[in-house]
Amino acid sequence: MEKTRMISDLHDIYERWIDDIELDILLTKKCNLNCIHCFLDNKDGEMGIDTIRRIVSDEFFVLHSQNKKRVVNLSGGEIFMRKDIGEIFSLFRDLNVSVGCVSNGFYISDDSVELLEENHIDLSLSMDGVNEIHNYYRRNDISFNKLEYAIERLLKSKVRFGVVCSVSRINKDYIEEIIKYCINRKIRSIRFQVVKPEGNALAMQEDNLILDDSEKQELFEKLLHYCGKYVADINITGYGTFKSELREHGCKFGLKWGKTCHSNTTPWPKSFGIDTAGNIIQIHPFHSNEFWKIGHIDEGLFNVISRYYASDKHIALLTTLKETYEENILKSPEEFIFEDLYLEDKVAEKIASSCKR
Ligand SMILES: C[S@@+](CC[C@H](N)C(=O)[O-])C[C@H]1O[C@@H](n2cnc3c(N)ncnc32)[C@H](O)[C@@H]1O
């Protein structure tokens, strides 16, 4: 009965859901660096240009992005290592979508800035500290110089760009220094996220370099303070939500949707990933376990996504999400900070352990 009601509620908000879906397209896993914190567990694989053409010509864009600014993220690896990145950008230019990407800044040159500019692509540059700290993270002595050059060049352009910083015990005491550096360079936005112990960062965990819960809490409070202190200078985005807020506004995490919370919210997944081999993945292109795969781009993106909606696989995800919320969030101490990806990570852990059984 519960399942039947869930399916019927899902069908009621299908149009709103499909309009809001974002895409995370993993263009390449190749990278020029091998950072100490990188979550990628291997750096092989690149998406073929025919797969990219297949994606942009799909009904999903052609018929279902007409009235909306759909968001697409081009992710990597280092996407600017691709010689055909200009062609890829231009494939997205004529769609009614807002496109963003993240880069380590190494290949930002006059040519790449021009490509970003003429194709209206937003950019996030990774910056983990000022000078040595950044170079230490990136295991590369000229990494920060490259970043400074990229920032200088971007400031002379019309490209919308900001900075993203991954925080661990290495840089947690230098947050204000990073913010001030950005303000002095007239950078208008900075986003902080915490380093997750995956891939190379598993070694950081062994070396006790990953933030524990109380450090995450401290950092979050510091960021709230800096948000106020520098409100006129820069937009600072944190990485978490208090338990009380989650309980009140569970819709933010796809927990309450449709009739039960804010009327404009939709259920998980809010985004789908496409990995370099063309697999379509619930939520995130880095999930490799079979549970997360819902189809392949050869079957058609729109076909796969609409077939998935309210299917057994979708219901299984929503049920696991609800159970995880009840077990992990409701039973936690009050005023505890939950990272943006907390629920997704816990759900992934739960699914991985049930697949092993
Ligand atoms: C995987 S990288 C790809 C883009 C590009 N190569 C770069 O480093 O900017 C995307 C973002 O994830 C961050 N990142 C990498 N490993 C991480 C981890 N273990 N935890 C949190 N963020 C991480 C990077 O610093 C970067 O900002």
Ligand code: SF4
């Ligand atoms: S964090 Fe980015 S730059 Fe560093 S190794 Fe990973 S993909 Fe490459």
